[in-house]
Amino acid sequence: MESRGQAEPRIVWAVVESGIGPLLLAASRDGLVNVVFHATDAVRDRAVERLASRLGTEPVEAPGSPLLAEAIRQVEAYFAGERRDFDLPLDWSLISGFNREVLRALASGVPYGTVVGYGDLAGRVGQPGAAQAVGMAMGANPLPVVVPCHRVVESGGGIGGFGGGLETKRRLLALEGVLPEPLF
Numbered sequence: 001m002e003s004r005g006q007a008e009p010r011i012v013w014a015v016v017e018s019g020i021g022p023l024l025l026a027a028s029r030d031g032l033v034n035v036v037f038h039a040t041d042a043v044r045d046r047a048v049e050r051l052a053s054r055l056g057t058e059p060v061e062a063p064g065s066p067l068l069a070e071a072i073r074q075v076e077a078y079f080a081g082e083r084r085d086f087d088l089p090l091d092w093s094l095i096s097g098f099n100r101e102v103l104r105a106l107a108s109g110v111p112y113g114t115v116v117g118y119g120d121l122a123g124r125v126g127q128p129g130a131a132q133a134v135g136m137a138m139g140a141n142p143l144p145v146v147v148p149c150h151r152v153v154e155s156g157g158g159i160g161g162f163g164g165g166l167e168t169k170r171r172l173l174a175l176e177g178v179l180p181e182p183l184f
Contacts, residue, residue, distance in 0.1 A: 011055055013048060014063035015039045016072055019079040019175060020168045023145070026051055026059055027067040031089030034142050037164035054094060075145070081175070084112035086146045094142040101125050102137040107147045113176045117155035131155075139163050145172065 011033065013026040024039035024047050025032065033055070036047040051059045062068065070088060077083035090107075092100055105124050110116045116124075118138075119131040127133065138149040144164060150172040154160045162169035173179040 009060035009062065009065075010057045011051060011059040012062035012065040012067050013051070013059050014061065014065075014068050014072065015044060016063075016075060018075065018145075020164070020171050023075065024048075025068060025071050025075065027065070027071060028055070028091045028093070029067065030091035030093070032071045032143060032146060033091035033094060035144050035146055037144065037168060071146075078145070079175070084176075088146065090143060090146070095140060098125075098127070098130075098133060099137040099140050102134055103141055103143070103147050103149075106149065106152065110148060110151045112148075113178060115151045115153045115173070115178055118152055118160065119155050121152060135161065148172075151176075151178075 011026055011028050013024055015022050015024050021037065022039040024034070024036040024044050026034040026047075034047070034051060036043065039047065048059050063072070074083055074086050074088060078086070095103060102121060102125055106116070106121060109124060110121075117131075118134045119128065122128055122130040122134045134152070138152050139161070141147055141149045141163070144150070150162060150169045152160060159166060159169060159173075170179055
């Protein structure tokens with residue numbers, strides 16, 4: 001996309017406020033490529049450096065970029081309780097193999113307001129004994145919230161782990177009506 005005679009940067013990013021704190025959203029021409037929790041200045045700087053290293057290009061802060069506009073709109077609507085599903089192009093270039101397969105199955109097969117066990121999700125991708133590997137895939141998810149790893153829980157009823165912290169996972173599950181809203 002041309003803008004003032006210059007091509008749109010390959011990777012653009014912005015920080016948006018959400019019900020769980022600031023989120024960094026990064027996008028490429030192929031779609032949303034990264035969502036980062038707790039995007040304070042230090043976290044944001046590390047995330048941008050990681051993106052530059054992994055994608056081979058310097059990400060540019062561009063909150064008004066057309067590449068980010070729809071992602072920002074949908075994330076804001078989700079946290080406002082006005083959206084249940086994300087309908088965004090996703091750039092899967094930060095993840096591959098089994099992890100990508102599991103995350104795609106999660107994104108397409110575990111709807112808003114529901115949860116799935118690690119072992120159950122492993123079974124959905126034809127690897128019924130791979131619950132721990134599914135946990136590792138959740139921890140490697142470059143697109144949390146949009147690819148809803150917060151919906152994956154322990155089979156015994158425990159909440160399981162979460163890269164954004166357990167309080168963040170609880171808040172996301174409460175937003176979706178799976179858990180009661182935290183008291184404080």
